[in-house]
Amino acid sequence: MDNVAIAVRDLDEAVAFFTDLGLEVIGRDTVSGEWTDTAVGLDGNHAKLAMLQTPGGQARLELFEYLHPEANEVQPARPNDIGMHRVAFEVDDIDAALEVAARHGCHPLRGVATYEDIYRLTYLRGPSGILLMLAQSLR
Numbered sequence: 001m002d003n004v005a006i007a008v009r010d011l012d013e014a015v016a017f018f019t020d021l022g023l024e025v026i027g028r029d030t031v032s033g034e035w036t037d038t039a040v041g042l043d044g045n046h047a048k049l050a051m052l053q054t055p056g057g058q059a060r061l062e063l064f065e066y067l068h069p070e071a072n073e074v075q076p077a078r079p080n081d082i083g084m085h086r087v088a089f090e091v092d093d094i095d096a097a098l099e100v101a102a103r104h105g106c107h108p109l110r111g112v113a114t115y116e117d118i119y120r121l122t123y124l125r126g127p128s129g130i131l132l133m134l135a136q137s138l139r
Contacts (some may be wrong), residue, residue, distance in 0.1 A: 011065035076129030
């Protein structure tokens with residue numbers, strides 16, 4: 001898999017959130033034209049984007065802010081909805097990661113749980129209502 005792409009309301013806000021969580025911006029661009037119309041399947045496609053990667057470059061996250069056509073606001077996904085579910089990040093210290101998230105107005109849906117002394121984990125809403133999971137290995 002190359003990357004996961006997510007459309008967001010505000011690209012700068014989303015980039016700030018994910019870089020504060022430890023991802024690194026590896027590129028930014030604005031795209032439009034016939035090639036993007038064809039690739040994405042939207043006429044008049046025009047978007048700002050940022051490509052981020054996890055430390056060490058094992059995974060990449062592509063964030064888009066659509067300028068045209070206007071982005072569709074939908075209800076954020078719930079954990080039991082069919083389709084794109086959530087993006088998960090393993091963190092060294094879940095409490096420190098949640099402090100970072102809180103500075104961006106993002107908080108756990110319910111709290112932090114411990115799974116069989118293997119992980120501490122939580123779901124939270126990130127920028128634009130993105131459903132995220134943070135997990136800290138206890139091993």
